[in-house]
Amino acid sequence: MPFVSAPSLQFLQTAVVVMALCNFVLGVGMFFLMQVRYSRNLAHGTRRISFANLIVSPWDGKNLEELWAASARDDREAIEEVLASDSQLVGDDEREAFQSFVTGCSIYAHWIQRIRTGRSLERVHAAKMLGYFPDERGVQALADGLRDPSPKVELSCVLSLGRLKAPAAVPALMNSLSTLPKSIPAITLTAVLAGCARGEPKTLVGLLKSPEDSIRILGAWAISEVADQTVLRELVNAAPDAHPEVRAKVARGLARIPDPASVEALITLAHDPVWFVRLRALHSLGELRAPEGGEVALAALADEVREVRYRAAYALRKIQGMKSEAVLSILRTGSRLGFDSLISEWERAGFLDSIARDIAEPEGTRANQSREFLRVLIGANITSTLENFVLFYPNPEVRWGLANLLLESPHPAVLDRLQALAKDPRCDQQIARAILEIGLVD
Amino acid sequence: MKVYDTIFEAVVHWIAWGFEAVIFAYFISYFLLNVLSLVLSFWYCRKYSQSTLTNPIDFEALDELKNLLPPVTLVVPAYNEERVIAHSIRSLLALSYSRLEVVVVNDGSRDGTLDELIRSFSLRRSEVRPSGGLPTKPVKGIYISAVEPRVVVVDKVNGGKADSINAGINFSQSPYFIGMDADSLFEPEAVSHALRLILEDPEHVVAVGGVVRGINGSIVDAGRIRRPHLLFNFWVIIQVIEYLRSFLAGRTAWSLMNGLVIIPGAFGLFQKAAVVEAGGYATDTVTEDFELTLRMHRYAREKGLKWRIMLAPDAVCWTEMPASRKVLSSQRKRWHEGLLQTLLLHRKMLFNWRYGVVGLVALPYELFYEAGGPLIEILGLVLMPVLFLLGWVDESAFVVFTALAFFAGVLFSLMAVLIDQIYFPRYHFPRDAILLLAFSLIECFGYRQLYLWWRLEATWNFFFGTVVWRVSERSGFATRAEG
Numbered sequence: 001m002p003f004v005s006a007p008s009l010q011f012l013q014t015a016v017v018v019m020a021l022c023n024f025v026l027g028v029g030m031f032f033l034m035q036v037r038y039s040r041n042l043a044h045g046t047r048r049i050s051f052a053n054l055i056v057s058p059w060d061g062k063n064l065e066e067l068w069a070a071s072a073r074d075d076r077e078a079i080e081e082v083l084a085s086d087s088q089l090v091g092d093d094e095r096e097a098f099q100s101f102v103t104g105c106s107i108y109a110h111w112i113q114r115i116r117t118g119r120s121l122e123r124v125h126a127a128k129m130l131g132y133f134p135d136e137r138g139v140q141a142l143a144d145g146l147r148d149p150s151p152k153v154e155l156s157c158v159l160s161l162g163r164l165k166a167p168a169a170v171p172a173l174m175n176s177l178s179t180l181p182k183s184i185p186a187i188t189l190t191a192v193l194a195g196c197a198r199g200e201p202k203t204l205v206g207l208l209k210s211p212e213d214s215i216r217i218l219g220a221w222a223i224s225e226v227a228d229q230t231v232l233r234e235l236v237n238a239a240p241d242a243h244p245e246v247r248a249k250v251a252r253g254l255a256r257i258p259d260p261a262s263v264e265a266l267i268t269l270a271h272d273p274v275w276f277v278r279l280r281a282l283h284s285l286g287e288l289r290a291p292e293g294g295e296v297a298l299a300a301l302a303d304e305v306r307e308v309r310y311r312a313a314y315a316l317r318k319i320q321g322m323k324s325e326a327v328l329s330i331l332r333t334g335s336r337l338g339f340d341s342l343i344s345e346w347e348r349a350g351f352l353d354s355i356a357r358d359i360a361e362p363e364g365t366r367a368n369q370s371r372e373f374l375r376v377l378i379g380a381n382i383t384s385t386l387e388n389f390v391l392f393y394p395n396p397e398v399r400w401g402l403a404n405l406l407l408e409s410p411h412p413a414v415l416d417r418l419q420a421l422a423k424d425p426r427c428d429q430q431i432a433r434a435i436l437e438i439g440l441v442d
Numbered sequence: 443m444k445v446y447d448t449i450f451e452a453v454v455h456w457i458a459w460g461f462e463a464v465i466f467a468y469f470i471s472y473f474l475l476n477v478l479s480l481v482l483s484f485w486y487c488r489k490y491s492q493s494t495l496t497n498p499i500d501f502e503a504l505d506e507l508k509n510l511l512p513p514v515t516l517v518v519p520a521y522n523e524e525r526v527i528a529h530s531i532r533s534l535l536a537l538s539y540s541r542l543e544v545v546v547v548n549d550g551s552r553d554g555t556l557d558e559l560i561r562s563f564s565l566r567r568s569e570v571r572p573s574g575g576l577p578t579k580p581v582k583g584i585y586i587s588a589v590e591p592r593v594v595v596v597d598k599v600n601g602g603k604a605d606s607i608n609a610g611i612n613f614s615q616s617p618y619f620i621g622m623d624a625d626s627l628f629e630p631e632a633v634s635h636a637l638r639l640i641l642e643d644p645e646h647v648v649a650v651g652g653v654v655r656g657i658n659g660s661i662v663d664a665g666r667i668r669r670p671h672l673l674f675n676f677w678v679i680i681q682v683i684e685y686l687r688s689f690l691a692g693r694t695a696w697s698l699m700n701g702l703v704i705i706p707g708a709f710g711l712f713q714k715a716a717v718v719e720a721g722g723y724a725t726d727t728v729t730e731d732f733e734l735t736l737r738m739h740r741y742a743r744e745k746g747l748k749w750r751i752m753l754a755p756d757a758v759c760w761t762e763m764p765a766s767r768k769v770l771s772s773q774r775k776r777w778h779e780g781l782l783q784t785l786l787l788h789r790k791m792l793f794n795w796r797y798g799v800v801g802l803v804a805l806p807y808e809l810f811y812e813a814g815g816p817l818i819e820i821l822g823l824v825l826m827p828v829l830f831l832l833g834w835v836d837e838s839a840f841v842v843f844t845a846l847a848f849f850a851g852v853l854f855s856l857m858a859v860l861i862d863q864i865y866f867p868r869y870h871f872p873r874d875a876i877l878l879l880a881f882s883l884i885e886c887f888g889y890r891q892l893y894l895w896w897r898l899e900a901t902w903n904f905f906f907g908t909v910v911w912r913v914s915e916r917s918g919f920a921t922r923a924e925g
């Protein structure tokens with residue numbers, strides 16, 4: 001007795017037929033889609049190469065216009081691609097001539113017209129193309145495009161202005177910051193503002209006074225990329241801003257201005273209650289290599305936040321160089337976290353390598369200091385890298401020197417490890433013998 | 443006696459009817475959910491590919507972005523990867539993203555992985571200490587490179603992939619990290635494509651998964667894919683189709699609904715602070731990627747955080763796929779065991795409104811169709827012919843139902859290939875098109891049933907056997923350049 005009734009079976013049969021047909025159409029369609037696209041890509045590539053061969057120096061605007069006028073839509077796309085790509089590839093000596101050649105053509109006027117009157121996608125495309133060729137008319141059209149009803153056009157205009165790095169667009173960009181679509185990331189706006197205001201950061205300082213947090217943050221971030229002496233006063237004034245992000249960005253910007261006022265502001269920011277402001281301030285102090293920041297950085301090695309301690313170590317390295325005294329003073333204070341941060345950060349910059357190198361130097365203050373420092377490290381049982389150096393350090397004198405120092409270690413475990421190391425076939429035979437002999441005596 | 447016969451008959455008929463109803467409901471619901479998933483995937487991929495036409499974070503257009511971008515750490519766990527490790531690291535260092543750090547974690551390899559790294563990057567032992575506190579197996583040594591300051595190697599006692607990534611996180615210096623496999627080969631723009639989703643919404647997006655594709659057969663030169671190509675191997679092409687279906691016609695839809703529960707282990711970009719806050723990778727599961735993603739969802743919901751976990755369909759990582767039945771079955775069994783293990787671990791989330799889309803839709807889907815699917819489908823495969831032979835299922839119904847199941851399977855595969863071809867095409871040669879289309883048809887005969895069997899075996903192992911991590915053999919892509 002069948003349990004599936006006749007009507008539902010019919011329905012299923014229809015479904016099977018429909019699905020089989022769908023599969024068939026889909027399969028055949030997809031095969032042709034791939035075939036067509038493959039041929040199209042080939043054809044497009046070929047056309048592009050042909051146009052690239054036609055658009056060559058010395059550039060003739062009239063020829064380009066004729067070529068453009070005689071071309072179909074696909075060919076025009078290929079021509080535009082060639083122009084855009086050439087604008088990036090052309091040598092510095094020819095750049096100006098090439099740009100004048102394009103901006104002087106009716107194609108450029110066509111793009112300006114399109115960005116104003118075209119359909120949405122055409123406006124996007126025109127905005128993109130205008131971004132490749134600096135010209136006042138284009139910058140103005142793009143600045144006007146920042147108020148376009150389509151978010152995509154607005155985004156294209158923002159990106160093109162960023163590519164052009166047009167200072168004339170800064171006021172328009174600043175005015176439209178609060179109306180631009182939220183989908184444009186802050187990092188993009190910052191890059192565009194910084195690009196446009198490079199050389200004239202003062203044009204951005206108005207943003208620091210905005211009542212909106214997000215705009216002050218953007219402004220401080222953009223200024224921090226391009227800051228110079230002209231914005232020092234504004235940055236210092238913005239240092240006590242209520243928003244920690246603004247303070248952090250201000251600290252970032254001050255790193256670009258070597259001035260006692262910057263250092264003073266940074267030292268204050270290095271004591272900020274918010275950790276990432278402290279971190280940024282310490283980094284900037286390091287960048288400025290300000291001796292006044294040394295003490296602050298040393299103190300910050302005891303910060304409760306690991307990232308801040310690392311940045312303090314960085315600052316210390318930049319300000320004072322990798323001096324063993326700093327390590328010794330941290331070891332003496334017994335701050336394990338501070339020592340770990342310091343040694344980790346400095347090691348990435350080759351600290352122990354440079355110390356080890358010193359002991360191969362002829363007898364002198366530096367070599368002696370390094371030996372003393374290594375003795376302290378060995379005394380503190382920080383030996384794994386030095387043991388490794390005994391095996392692999394390229395300079396045999398350093399290997400000898402380190403082996404001797406390690407043999408002085410008060411920790412029996414170090415001697416045990418050294419003896420194991422001496423049995424390693426990669427160990428220098430003379431060093432191995434010396435280690436084993438001392439082991440036997442002991 | 444007659445009464446007994448009638449009752450017996452009635453009971454058997456009711457059981458058979460119930461069984462048919464379950465199979466039918468399962469099939470129809472699975473079909474409808476997949477159709478819905480396809481529609482959403484199409485929509486997401488269309489929207490996504492349009493957004494990339496005018497990329498809001500255009501690295502090529504904006505020079506200044508280089509200084510503003512955050513650093514990213516690539517955490518590369520390596521276990522017995524001597525043959526591929528140096529090439530892998532070099533290809534990672536050649537990625538277009540400028541602010542990269544590579545932390546390689548040698549997870550107690552028994553071959554010469556560490557020696558190969560030391561030799562290739564002039565490494566030396568260093569006193570660098572961990573900057574994070576995730577618990578891991580003991581670290582034996584840290585190595586830094588004299589020639590490539592972006593490379594750090596952590597040598598540790600063997601503890602598995604999850605433990606290695608945790609160790610890598612501890613030594614990373616960036617706010618973002620990428621968890622990957624040692625043999626993953628990223629497309630040059632992969633990192634920036636994945637990072638784009640985070641930078642567009644850094645407050646909420648805490649993890650972004652990439653798309654994994656099969657490298658077998660492609661032409662690789664100097665650590666870069668020069669020409670994607672399909673290897674003419676049954677197991678490989680079947681997996682390529684499966685991956686397309688899984689990533690482009692499935693996970694994209696989940697990503698849209700913030701219900702993505704798996705960030706692939708081969709390519710996942712994470713906000714380090716979020717992962718550390720959620721507790722890092724779990725070392726007691728065999729599918730640590732699935733477990734971590736789920737735990738991050740859980741943590742966010744329980745703490746009232748509006749985290750989003752997304753998929754970037756244009757962030758592509760190429761990886762070697764198992765090219766033999768043995769290795770493939772081992773991998774799939776592991777995945778299935780991991781699925782069951784993780785579902786059991788996070789059973790609290792199932793059907794729990796508190797966990798939103800994940801608790802109410804994504805996990806029930808995983809439970810019924812991924813974990814429970816094999817039981818129902820195998821039952822259907824076995825009992826349908828039996829009922830048909832007993833005459834309890836109409837002949838036409840049996841044929842039609844079987845045909846419907848077959849065509850539905852083909853349809854989903856074809857649609858996945860279509861999404862790939864329209865929005866994110868990688869295979870450009872007509873030969874590859876023919877292979878993909880042909881194998882979409884073949885897949886339903888034999889392979890799907892075999893896959894069901896593997897999953898059933900894994901289910902048995904999970905409940906009555908031992909769950910173990912199975913290691914796959916790799917041939918190493920760096921030397922391969924076949925057409």
